[in-house]
Amino acid sequence: MAKSKSSQVQGFREQVERLQRLGTAAAGQIAAWTEPQRRARVIDRFVHEFSEAGSDIATMLLDGSWRMPPEEVERRMTALNANKNLSEFGTDSFGFEPDSMRPVLPLLEFLYRVWFRVEVHGLDNVPDGRCLLIGNHSGQLPFDGVAVGGALMLDRDPPRIPRAMVEKFAVAMPFFSAWYTRWGQIVGLPDNCRRLLEAEEAVMVFPEGARGIAKPFVDRYKMTPFGHGFMRLALETNSPIVPIAVVGAEEQTINLFNLAPIAKLLHFPSFPVTPGMLLLGPLAALPSPVKYRLYFGEPMYFQGDANDDEVAIAAKVAQVRAAIQVMLQRGLRERRGFFI
């Protein structure tokens, strides 16, 4: 009893501290906004960014260069179907049906090429066989997973479908429930992950989970603690780990703070309150057209006992986290703005 009470007090204290930080950040912004020169600079910068991004988008849409030519679509779909051992009903043993990707391919291309204008570095680091794709998670909605999927499906040769470990709550949602399996995604359970790796698949894991994706704007690019499960599975199945840094997704939806009671009511992991919410309602959850930068690091090979104690596993996880951190810093240094 006493313990739970003390953890309650701690949780409350954390909430207060977070609100204080939020307040300081907001006060800073307001102070900056009252300073005319700074205000002009910020407005200038956004006008410049929007015009550059807008002209990029307009060019792509007008000349149709965002769509793959039909023969390229065929080539990629054939390569995706090859050595998948599909049943007479077109699915692999995990329920993935490559042909079900066809109708949504234009949407994926639109998000990948037009909306997020994804810039990819080090895609050659993704091997052909089994591997774990480990990335930082952000953006309120998992468009970072969509971007990694786009890179592997649309830019890699031969194309691969990353198999993401889906949150259990999402599996019960109508429509998503019917589609995610067909699109090669799977319930996030260690057993599913193990079997996919043994079948030489590329499994995508965001070890920050719901904590990471739902973090408020003030905490952007501060990775939350990593889960350890992926490392045990990598050791057990002898799979290389490809660290991935996603830069840009943090700014797609601005989460002022999480409204925990509403999240609880809706059975969501979080309920972000965004600045546009009063104006746009639920549409405010949709991402703004920020520019994504993906960095695929060199595959990391780990050796050791999968059932080692937490300290030993944590040390290995820290190496992966550090690799992602380095690439994140590089991405933040390299980018010129949120939208370009």
Place this chain on the structure above:
Amino acid sequence: MNGRRKSLTVITGVSGRLGQLLARRLHRRTDTRVIGIDRRAFSRKPADIEHLRIDIRRKACEDLFRTHQVDAIFHLGLMHDPRQGNSEHHTWNILGTQQVLQLAQKYEVPKVVLLSTSDVYGPRPDNPTFITEDAPLMGAQNFAGMRDLIAVDMFAQSYFWKYPEIETVVLRPVHILGGVHNAVSNYLRLARIPLLLGYDPMVQVIHEEDAVSAILAAAKPGLRGVFNVVGPGALPLRRLVALTGKPTLEIPHMLLPSIARQMFQLHIADFPAAEMDYIRFSATVDGSRAHDLLRFEHRYGVVEAVRAALRQDICDGESEARRSISI
């Protein structure tokens, strides 16, 4: 062969569809004598199959074991009929199984095969894609009507360690399709098949003849344990329903419990509302253990299984058979 005693096999629930198929397959073997136990009539019974029309729970059943040396029991006489009351389910299934296992132990029957079902795992959103035999049995989580079947399955498992001299085999086949009157075959026989809007779980089906082959494979000496029995690979539910060529009815899942309850009470459908989770979430199992140890291989594909469930003579006899649904 001369002089050697024929081996004696007892089948409970022999008048059910699977019991009949199993009895017919066994009686073709010259070295096997088959005695079936069922309180229901055995239609079109081959002459050399003996049928005791008694209730398995009755004492008279014991006389058979007292006077004969039984070599194997196939316990298929389980009931799963949502229209029957809870107490009838429990006494029939649990006490019936207790009787069978006690007789096996008392009269030293070396082999007992129980036909359970993979439904004991239950459809849940967080099921692994391949459920193995050691997974917890969650089938009754939202569907109390499954409790007795889970109790029977676990009761039989307790015999593995209590009486290691009996080779107990528990088979958990996926949805059996064919002339059987189980939930999934009845579902596919509906004139208009209900589906849940926005849901399309992966399902596994097996042809009734393949299910019987698995039961026979489990009878081989030296085998014991729990086995998932899987036929052809899993497929999306909507593909399975499309194979019937029938119109479907899309129901939003929020409305489903109330609609399903009404339909069940008005006798429009024979599915209790809780059973609808089977068309919402997946419960696909891993059949590799049966494949490796029982050497079980399926022969019929999904299309043949669906065709077997929709055969005209079975659909015509449907209303008559409703009264005696068994798994």
